[in-house]
Amino acid sequence: MPGERKWYVVQTYASYEKRVKDDLTQRIKAMKMQDKIFTVLIPTETNTVIKDGKSREVTRKLYPGYVMIEMVLDEQSWYTVRHTPGVTGFIGAGTHPMPLSEDEVEKIMSGMKKSEESPKVEIDLKPGDTVRVTAEGVRKGFTGPVVEINARKGKVKFKNDMLGGSIVEIDYKDLEKI
Secondary structure, three states: OOOOEEEEEEEEOOOOHHHHHHHHHHHHHHOOOOOOEEEEEOOEEEEEEEEOOEEEEEEEEOOOOEEEEEEEOOHHHHHHHHOOOOEEEEOEEOOEEOOOOHHHHHHHHHHHHHHHHOOEEEEOOOOOOEEEEOOOOOOOOOEEEEEEEEOOOOEEEEEEHHHOOEEEEEEHHHEEEO
């Protein structure tokens, strides 16, 4: 239905998503299209990456090479978006942009929100890697091979060589890979 506010997806040159978002935001203001183009979004997720015992947050694009745009599709809005530097085209059948369904939009938005609320933890360990406990306390210096990793909880189970092979669960921050 013409005049209806919907989400569309445009394809960009590789790694041009942020540039397209910034350029399009400027074009919307310059061409006075705020009443037709509302939101320009790069779907991302936040992960906590643990490497060499150090933790850092990393933001990754969910769909590299694509930008979502909430807009009312007409000739002017199509032209504004399509002729933004870095945009290669709308996603759709032939020359007709296809809007995302409400379910698709909800899935993307809820995935982004979930990622912000509880970032996924990526630990630079895998079963079989040998680790050493670095935290102060009775377990300091314990070593052994990793048996299991629970990234959601940030816990690692390893077989403790010093206690006759018993399984020890410890926070990933208290370990170092050896």
